[in-house]
Amino acid sequence: MRILIVEDTTDVAEAASASLGRAGFACDIAPTLADARACADVTGYAAIVLDLNLPDGSGRDFLRDRRRAGDRTPVLVLTAQFSVEDRVGALDEGADDYLVKPFDLRELEARLRALTRREAGRAENRVVLAGLDFDASAQSLRVGGAAVTATRRELALLNLLIANRGRIMSKDRLFDGLFGFENADVGTNTIELYVARLRKKLMGSGVAIETHRGLGYRLDLDG
Amino acid sequence: MRILIVEDTTDVAEAASASLGRAGFACDIAPTLADARACADVTGYAAIVLDLNLPDGSGRDFLRDRRRAGDRTPVLVLTAQFSVEDRVGALDEGADDYLVKPFDLRELEARLRALTRREAGRAENRVVLAGLDFDASAQSLRVGGAAVTATRRELALLNLLIANRGRIMSKDRLFDGLFGFENADVGTNTIELYVARLRKKLMGSGVAIETHRGLGYRLDLDG
DNA sequence: GCGCGGATGACAGCTTGATGACAGCTTTGC
DNA sequence: GCAAAGCTGTCATCAAGCTGTCATCCGCGC
CATH class of the missing domain: 3.40.50.2300 (Response regulator)
Structure with missing residues (x-):
């Protein structure tokens, strides 16, 4: 010092x-x-x-x-x-x-x-993956440098996928992470819906949500 | 705060x-x-x-x-x-x-x-952002050079938003920052109210309070 | 080709936010 | 102390846009 x-x-x-x-x-x-x-x-x-x-x-x-x-x-x-x-x-x-x-x-x-x-360590909730820049605490999302708006559910899904990046997440697990008990009657199709919406927003980010038939989804680097 | x-x-x-x-x-x-x-x-x-x-x-x-x-x-x-x-x-x-x-x-x-x-990463009380000039110690606010009067709550809200500029602040967090326990029964609608009042006063400052449905509010440069 | 799991566009309902008006309370000025 | 002014927060109403369902289409694997 x-x-x-x-x-x-x-x-x-x-x-x-x-x-x-x-x-x-x-x-x-x-x-x-x-x-x-x-x-x-x-x-x-x-x-x-x-x-x-x-x-x-x-x-x-x-x-x-x-x-x-x-x-x-x-x-x-x-x-x-x-x-x-x-x-x-x-x-x-x-x-x-x-x-x-x-x-x-x-x-x-x-x-x-x-x-x-108090110089030392500030907890960073930010994740940068290729062209994707996501800050969970600020709820902000950037794709290729440009700010992208996303809704609560979309961000929740993205958060889940990022936290389990590289791993296949079953629709059930994603469902549990997105919905509480009071929403237990929501159709499972909803997950597919949000995956589609998220994919659209992550276009060109270098990160992709892969589908694994019968197993679930996985977020990983594109290519 | x-x-x-x-x-x-x-x-x-x-x-x-x-x-x-x-x-x-x-x-x-x-x-x-x-x-x-x-x-x-x-x-x-x-x-x-x-x-x-x-x-x-x-x-x-x-x-x-x-x-x-x-x-x-x-x-x-x-x-x-x-x-x-x-x-x-x-x-x-x-x-x-x-x-x-x-x-x-x-x-x-x-x-x-x-x-x-210091916690908010600021070194002085005065913050100038585009056409907005806010001094926390003097509790004074200028928009485009002209002095604007604002009430205590409005200034407190502005202060919070500025300290977290660029990040989305949930209504809960804003609420916690504005009200203590003795005001715990104040409706959450109040936050919306003050956001509206502040927006009116920040008109033309080059700074805007964006709404993010279901997430909260974010103060950032206009555009 | 067929069946099944998944993708996607459209839509209606409903939650969430915006805003004007008002009543109570606090502060200020005399 | 009193009155006036102004700040606060509630309510009701209106607008916006998120959500989830449905129906339909796609495409993989058998």
């Missing part, structure tokens, strides 16, 4: 750097806004510690610029001011946290850990 | 709930650890505000349990203690932030905005 410390008071910056270094962070120090910009442009950081009082301007401008540019690196602001307005202002301008000087180094360390912690 | 407030002092909890409600958050209050667990098991929250001193135990246990269980919901800890050890301890146990009592309600609000914003 690499951290950028934007702070012009050498003592503070070096103390922080040493302390964070011991905690496993690699730190770069930037004593001016210009240095900070140069560093941030060259490499990415897991987080930025930003003093607001700098010799060549206010850290707020730096923060605002980065956010406007779409940069989401977590920023922890250091401030000498106590007023609630200032704190609220900093947070609303895009800071993720702040610390009032003088601060305890252990606390800086803990806060940076909290900020950088 | 739905928030769980775990706090046994009724005054504090209700003041926070009222203040956050005005800011567009839907709040549930849990006065005990048992209540908190029950709530958290039943529904998901955008963030949890957690007092450490509770009648049936320490909030730390609750926090630790949730993290062990793999839950990453942002947690903001309320504490009466000043010691650095306590603060560091809370952060390292998985809290994302803390506030020392007594705290300013505006600050709680700003910190929760920062926490939920």
